[in-house]
Amino acid sequence: MGSLVPFQDLNYPPLTTPKIEPKIEPLDEFYQQYQQNQQPHLSNATFLQSQLPVHEISQEEQQVYAEFHRISEMFRSAFGKKRNGELQVLHNDELSIVPQPLLQQMDGRVSNSSSAIVVKKAMKHRSGEMVRVTDLGIEDQIYFRDLVRRTRMMYESLRIYLHQEEENVRGSGFGKRARGDLKAATLMKDRSLWLNRDKRIIGSIPGVFIGDVFFFRMELCVIGLHGHAQAGIDYVPVSQSSSGEPVATSIIVSGGYEDDEDAGDVIIYTGHGGQSRNSVRQCVHQKLEGGNRALERSKYYGIEVRVIRGVKCDTAPAGKIYIYDGLYKVTDCWFDIGKSGFGVYKYKIVRMPNQPEMGSTVFKFAAELRRNPLSIRPSGYLSLDISLGKETSPISLYNDIDSDRDPMLYEYLVKPIYPPFSFPQMDNGVGCNCTSGCSSGCYCAQRNGGEFLYDRNGILMKGKPLILECGKFCKCPPTCRNRVSQNGGKYRLEIFRSRETGWGVRPLTLIPAGSFICEYSGVVLTRQQAEIFTMNGDSLVYPSRFPGRWVEWGDISQVYPRSAYPPHSPQLHLWILQWMCPE
Numbered sequence: 001m002g003s004l005v006p007f008q009d010l011n012y013p014p015l016t017t018p019k020i021e022p023k024i025e026p027l028d029e030f031y032q033q034y035q036q037n038q039q040p041h042l043s044n045a046t047f048l049q050s051q052l053p054v055h056e057i058s059q060e061e062q063q064v065y066a067e068f069h070r071i072s073e074m075f076r077s078a079f080g081k082k083r084n085g086e087l088q089v090l091h092n093d094e095l096s097i098v099p100q101p102l103l104q105q106m107d108g109r110v111s112n113s114s115s116a117i118v119v120k121k122a123m124k125h126r127s128g129e130m131v132r133v134t135d136l137g138i139e140d141q142i143y144f145r146d147l148v149r150r151t152r153m154m155y156e157s158l159r160i161y162l163h164q165e166e167e168n169v170r171g172s173g174f175g176k177r178a179r180g181d182l183k184a185a186t187l188m189k190d191r192s193l194w195l196n197r198d199k200r201i202i203g204s205i206p207g208v209f210i211g212d213v214f215f216f217r218m219e220l221c222v223i224g225l226h227g228h229a230q231a232g233i234d235y236v237p238v239s240q241s242s243s244g245e246p247v248a249t250s251i252i253v254s255g256g257y258e259d260d261e262d263a264g265d266v267i268i269y270t271g272h273g274g275q276s277r278n279s280v281r282q283c284v285h286q287k288l289e290g291g292n293r294a295l296e297r298s299k300y301y302g303i304e305v306r307v308i309r310g311v312k313c314d315t316a317p318a319g320k321i322y323i324y325d326g327l328y329k330v331t332d333c334w335f336d337i338g339k340s341g342f343g344v345y346k347y348k349i350v351r352m353p354n355q356p357e358m359g360s361t362v363f364k365f366a367a368e369l370r371r372n373p374l375s376i377r378p379s380g381y382l383s384l385d386i387s388l389g390k391e392t393s394p395i396s397l398y399n400d401i402d403s404d405r406d407p408m409l410y411e412y413l414v415k416p417i418y419p420p421f422s423f424p425q426m427d428n429g430v431g432c433n434c435t436s437g438c439s440s441g442c443y444c445a446q447r448n449g450g451e452f453l454y455d456r457n458g459i460l461m462k463g464k465p466l467i468l469e470c471g472k473f474c475k476c477p478p479t480c481r482n483r484v485s486q487n488g489g490k491y492r493l494e495i496f497r498s499r500e501t502g503w504g505v506r507p508l509t510l511i512p513a514g515s516f517i518c519e520y521s522g523v524v525l526t527r528q529q530a531e532i533f534t535m536n537g538d539s540l541v542y543p544s545r546f547p548g549r550w551v552e553w554g555d556i557s558q559v560y561p562r563s564a565y566p567p568h569s570p571q572l573h574l575w576i577l578q579w580m581c582p583e
Contacts, residue, residue, distance in 0.1 A: 126227060128240020130247065131199045133206050144207030148223055150552065151195055155222050156513045157462065157554045159184040164455045181318075185218035187559050196224025200236050200249060203304055203327060211359030213510060214322040217252075217310075225324060226250045226308055232272055233291030246294035247303060248330075251349075252322070254310025256280060259338040259346065264358065267307070267328065270338070271295065271345035285343040288335075292345045299330035304352060309360045315510060323359040327352045366508045370492055382408060386495060390414045391518075392488040399497035407495060407503065413521045414488075419529070431473030437480045444470050444482055458484045459514040462554020489518040514553065 136144070163180030188194060196205060205225055220226040227234045227249075235248040251269060253262055258280045261268035271292035276283040286292060298305055304327040313321045332348035351358075368376050373384065373396065382405055385394035390412055397407055432443040438452065439445075445452055447468045453461055458481070460467075470482045478487065492508040511517060522541065525533065530540060 126197050127199055128236050128242075129199055130202050130236060130242070132202050133204065136206060140206070145209075146207075148195065148205075148207035151193065151223055152219065153513070153552055154193065154556065154558065155184055155188060155219055158187060158556045158559055159216070160455060160459055160461055160514060161554070161556060162187075164461060167456065181216040181218050185222055188222060191559060193558060194222050194224065200240075202247075202249060203306075205306070208324060210324060210326045210356045211362060212324045213359065213363070214324075215316050215510075215512060216318060217322060220252075220308065220322060225306065226252060231291060232256060233295060235291050235294030237290075245297050246290070247301070248291065248294040248298040248305050250306035250308065251295075252308045252310055254320070256310075257344075258282070258340065259336075259344055262309075264361065265351040267349040269295075269347045269349050271347070274342060274344065282338050282340040282342040282344060286345050288345060295330055295347050296333050296345075299333050299347070302329065304329050305349070307349070307351075311360055311363060313510065317512070321363075321510065323363060325351075325358040325360055326355045363510075369494075370508050387412045387414070392490060393492050395492075396494045397496075398494055401497045401499060404497060404503075413523075415519065416521050416524050418524045419526055429471065429473035431471055432476060434474070434476040434480070436477070438470060438474075438476050438482045444468065444474060444476075452482055454481050454484050456481055458487075458516060459512065460484075460516070460553065461514065463550030463552065465548070465550060484516050485519060489516060491515070491517060493518065 159180040161180075162183045166180060201224065205223065208223060208225055214220055214225075217226075218229060221229055232252045232254070233248055234250045235246050238244060238246050241247060253260065253267060253269065255262070257270035257272075257275070259268075259270040259282075271286050272290070273292065274282045274284045274286040288296065295305075297303075307325045307328045309323050309325050310320050311323060312319065328349045328351050330347050331350050334346055335343055336346050338344040365376070373381065377398070377400075380398050380400035381396060382399055383397040385391075386397045386407060387395050391414065399405070430443070432438055434442050434444075440451065448464075453464060453467055455461055469485060470476050470480055474480075476482070491511050494506055494508055496504055496506060498504050507517075520543075525540070533540060
């Protein structure tokens, strides 16, 4: 099991390694509500007897009633009001069940549905206790990685949901830009769903790997990688530091200061402060305080800091992505006159050895591959487009490990091939009558449970085992929001040879969560056909055996406790022979 090592004395390494235990989050207190109508609270047995049919009461029933009234009086006394030191029993009407008032939702609309109730937990302030996480075993690494994955998935699902709600209220193209990223982070913070707030972790964050990419800066706060929404230096302030000195924990390098120099493994980082509003130019001298002082103290004590790089990306929702590049150490600090003529604090920050390759380097390498693959990797390519133009984006085939060329022996299939008798003839099929794109309430929306599962950007809002898109009998155009998969994949993919897994697929560009990637295609077999191919020794893929992880996507029940999914569709008994068929 891993250990959280207390780091009180900044001059000496810790001597003890207490066992780490997963943090148990406080549970919400839900009050049970009976579905049937309740009788009013009754003050005495005489009134009860007058309302019920007269019948003989046995000795056993009398004992039950006596115990009931005894407990009732104890309950009323426990919730009584004290006046002048005396106990006043509450009136029965004060304990009556009353209808729940209308609730106002985030967008200003009013709902009387109990599913709209949002239980808010007490907010906890960020801890100042500094710890290191060391010696994580395999099980611990899997646990924390899955914890980070589920937290990021919840954040992204909530952000997409809030963004869509905001768009529905404002209408497309009107009003301010919806900031679902900020609202999602706030809602998760209010419900204590942020990670790593009970400790200030020095060094690596469990479950966060070098090369992890984040589309929104608030996501860094949610998982505890960087705790400030705007400041580039995250640090433990003097008021929370056990040593009485500030200590830096992470920085963001995004070119926000004109005196920054970034060479990858070595960074000349400029302290914060002294800039004019909405500008990278300095207008006053910087001071050795706050984050600047914290970085200087980190150099003095030799404490490593996490480095996150902000990189411009045209395909990102915010125009920028954040990549975690690992641990660095501050090796030098000095005061210098910057390019604008004002004094700035500069820090030489050097990457620590024996770490995986920087994610920002991989990102730039992938960008070069998209532009000119042969100039970057002159050997190893078996095909620059194995689909032969059948896909909207070329799919390269790469092998620099061995001489295996098996994928070249198959015909690339864009769509599945079904047996001719699998579907009945549908000459008189039914479709929607939407001529300019489907809208809520149309026939196709009703087939999907009364709502569209894609937003206006083609992002899947929540998982479902079966999604019914518009078909050939619908009158909507190809640009309809309910025809996402029919427009093909738009992300560059590469089939590559791996020593660990054989042949695999990897993207050459970033893919936002919920995006359509490609269709898992092949020859579809019936049960009888599958038995024949199995006897011949052919390999089959059983889609029904895929894990049902689609349920996780779009699940925001920890924020909005409501029923989020319609009943499951019946299981489809299909077998896919291969994703490519032999020529």
